[in-house]
Amino acid sequence: MDKQEQILKAALKLFVEYGFHGTPTSKIAQEAGVSNGTLFHYYKTKDELVVALYIYIKTRLSACIDSNRGEGETIKATFKRIFLSSMYWAIENPTEFQFTQQFHSSPYLSMVSDEEIKKQTKCLMDFMQEAIDARVLKQLPIDLLFTLLSSQIYGINEYLVASSLDAEKQKEVINLSFDLIWDMVT
Amino acid sequence: MDKQEQILKAALKLFVEYGFHGTPTSKIAQEAGVSNGTLFHYYKTKDELVVALYIYIKTRLSACIDSNRGEGETIKATFKRIFLSSMYWAIENPTEFQFTQQFHSSPYLSMVSDEEIKKQTKCLMDFMQEAIDARVLKQLPIDLLFTLLSSQIYGINEYLVASSLDAEKQKEVINLSFDLIWDMVT
DNA sequence: ATTAAGATTGACTAATCAGTCTACAAAAAT
DNA sequence: ATTTTTGTAGACTGATTAGTCAATCTTAAT
Incomplete structure (x- = not known):
């Protein structure tokens, strides 16, 4: 309609x-x-359509990540929830995920305002800053931590897509990968 | 000429x-x-040009990574040398690096034969398999380890490009990142 | 010197594409 | 009921594009 x-x-x-x-x-x-x-x-214009599509998808992704944060959740639990919801979003929305990758490494990215990008990541950034301040995450630049996390998600997704495992094995890889990342950033 | x-x-x-x-x-x-x-x-055709450019760049990159492996080098030293040469290649050849990213997440990638891709990564893969067999790297699927390493390099590069640090600070971040990755995979 | 093979040119074309325009329909507002 | 606004259609266009072609030039082999 x-x-x-x-x-x-x-x-x-x-x-x-x-x-x-x-x-x-x-x-x-x-x-x-x-x-x-x-x-x-x-x-x-066509460009406007491309950018609108990116913002449309990113808005839905960040809504998905930001949602259902529990009350008494520990930092590790929140971190894991964020990691898992990102991972499963990527798995369940492969076309959308591939589009964001494609867009991200194209000249179109520069057509999106910094403001718009910040809006999409604010929630996650705020949480990570808290976790750094609470001395749970390593004392590293927040942008570096953020980038490390996102690129790991890209990477693991790429691996999962390439090696078509069954749901069980997939879950194993994801949990195992989370432990690797958690060890890395704490 | x-x-x-x-x-x-x-x-x-x-x-x-x-x-x-x-x-x-x-x-x-x-x-x-x-x-x-x-x-x-x-x-x-134009497509053929795009693919040829990708292979041209990738060949030079892997030649750079595969070169000057020392004789009595420890596994950690080799791993670090590979990490550093990749990192610095990306920093010194930003246009080439950006192109490979762009190509990688585009439909053009499927025009490159598996054979060609394997040729580019064989050297690195062989080394990683040795390191796994020697129980130095964690007992994980080699493709997963490879993907984790590459995506970290992408990510760190992205961070370095975004936050234009001086050479000194840049070196710090790179060394620090290596330690994070090494802790993760061993 | 002559020939053959490849390299280089730039004008040319058939097809395609982003975006416009006019006309009309549906809905909303007055 | 009538006007205004918004949505939709699809034919149309001017510009652009990937790729061709015939003609010339260069190089190397015989």
Whole structure:
């Protein structure tokens, strides 16, 4: 029903399959089942569509990560919950995850304002700063810690995708990886 | 003099600046100072050029990593040398490094044969297998270890690029990061 | 010297693409 | 009921693009 969302869904699918360069707006409109004109009614340019899609996906991811933080949770438990929810989000939304990777290492990234990026990571950053202040995490620059964590998630996901394990083995690898990371940052 | 190399250099620069999609072959030829026809004489299609550039860069990177392995080197020393040479290669060749990232998370990756990829990583993989067998590295799947190492290098590089530190501080972060990784994998 | 093979050029083309425009329909506001 | 706003369509266009081609130049072999 919601044409705007249909357009984003179609764009996501095609961008991941054919790349930004290989996906004409006409194909996106076609895949979304709307006219060419409708696409440009909602998004003034193709670039704007690409950026809007990134923000759309990132907003949903960070909402997922930030949600259901328990009350009396220990720092380690929170850290693990964040790690696991990121990991499982990536596994359950492979297309979205691949898109963010693709976007991240493309010139499009510079079209997103710092403000927007900070908005997406504030919750996580605040938690990590607390954990550093509480002397639980190592006394390292918070940006470094953040980057180490994210890149580990990318890496582990890549491994899981490449070696198609069953759900059980997958869970093992994820838990084992968490222990590695936890040892590293504490 | 070597037109083929000039074409690769020009393509590299433009791809990183404008993305694969935003770089017409005509601009590549222009930047390289050759004619349109010459470009297509060496590379039958644009895709072929993109893939050739990836292989060209990766070959030089792995040659750099695989070189100067000392004789009586301990496993830790070898591991550190590999880590450091990768890190410094990334710092000294930021455009090349960014290109590989961009390529890696694009649909172009599937155009590179498994064989070609294995050729690039064989040396490093063999060393890691030795280190696992010698019970120095943790008993983990080698692909997982490899992925963890590479993604950490990506991540640390990203951090270093974002926070423009002086050479001294940069070195500190790199050494400190090595210790974190070494603790993690042993 | 002559030939053959590859290198280089740049004009050319057929196809494609991002984005526009006009027309019309639906809904909302007055 | 009528006006205004918003959504939707799809034909259209001017610019651009990947790739071709025939002609010339260079190099090396015979």
